[in-house]
Amino acid sequence: MQMHSFSFDVSHTLAGGLVLISFMMLYQDRLYSLLNVFALHALVLALSVAWQAFVQDAPHLYITAAIALVFKAIVIPVALHRIVKQLGIHRDIESAVGIGPTMLAGMALVALSMVLMLRVTAEADPLAREDLAFALSVVLLGLLVMVTRRNAVSQVVGFMSLENGLVLAATGAKGMPLVVEISVAFSILIAFIVIGIFLFRIRERFDSVDVSALDDYRGERR
Numbered sequence: 001m002q003m004h005s006f007s008f009d010v011s012h013t014l015a016g017g018l019v020l021i022s023f024m025m026l027y028q029d030r031l032y033s034l035l036n037v038f039a040l041h042a043l044v045l046a047l048s049v050a051w052q053a054f055v056q057d058a059p060h061l062y063i064t065a066a067i068a069l070v071f072k073a074i075v076i077p078v079a080l081h082r083i084v085k086q087l088g089i090h091r092d093i094e095s096a097v098g099i100g101p102t103m104l105a106g107m108a109l110v111a112l113s114m115v116l117m118l119r120v121t122a123e124a125d126p127l128a129r130e131d132l133a134f135a136l137s138v139v140l141l142g143l144l145v146m147v148t149r150r151n152a153v154s155q156v157v158g159f160m161s162l163e164n165g166l167v168l169a170a171t172g173a174k175g176m177p178l179v180v181e182i183s184v185a186f187s188i189l190i191a192f193i194v195i196g197i198f199l200f201r202i203r204e205r206f207d208s209v210d211v212s213a214l215d216d217y218r219g220e221r222r
Contacts, residue, residue: 007055011172014048015134018168019110022141022161026106029093031084031153035077038157042072045164052171061171068167076160084153094150102148106141113137131172138165 021041028034046069053061095102117133142162146155 007051010051011048011055012130012134014044014051015131015168015172017044018048018164019134019137019141022138022145023103023106025145025157025161026102026141026148027099029095029099031093031151032081034093034154034157035080035084038161039073039077041161041164042068042077045167046073048168049171064167064171068164072160072164080153080156093154095148096150097148102144106144109140109144110137113140128172132169135165135169135172138162138168141165 018041021037021044024037025034025041028037046065049061049068050065053059053065097105113136114133117136118129139162142158142160142165145158145161147158149155149158
């Protein structure tokens with residue numbers, strides 16, 4: 001009983017940590033700081049998945065944790081750092097909405113996630129249902145990062161953090177088949193390569209990675 005309570009507490013601490021770090025990403029106004037926080041986000045995800053592998057006695061989840069650690073916590077942040085440096089991207093992040101309203105919107109989304117998931121999954125295992133609530137919070141906060149940031153690199157980070165929430169949900173709900181995990185990992189890697197090319201093309205064409213330049217190019221000036 002004590003072991004079950006300990007497992008419950010550790011799982012929720014790690015999942016709650018992901019939500020907290022998502023708020024840290026919303027707060028950042030410097031690009032390098034945002035990339036560093038995303039690396040921390042991926043590291044906590046890897047720890048959470050590894051813990052779920054131990055609790056569920058599901059060795060294949062250790063592969064998912066390793067993928068999150070290597071690709072998301074190391075490879076992708078380092079690659080984005082190099083892209084920012086190589087393209088000479090402006091290091092300050094321009095927001096479509098102020099930090100205060102953004103944080104308030106984030107808290108509202110977390111509250112919505114908790115109310116929605118705890119009601120919908122009332123009959124599910126307590127550990128799984130609360131992890132799903134945290135996972136939905138991470139997904140919605142990732143979407144909020146994408147919506148409120150004008151810089152294309154920060155939107156990439158929002159997309160990746162959103163996907164972290166999906167992985168957390170899948171592992172909390174008794175994991176995914178190994179083939180699905182590998183497919184997701186390669187899909188994310190391919191998406192990252194495409195996004196990298198996309199960033200280079202935007203920088204080459206518009207001399208900026210601010211997505212508002214695309215609106216100006218289409219004649220949608222505010």
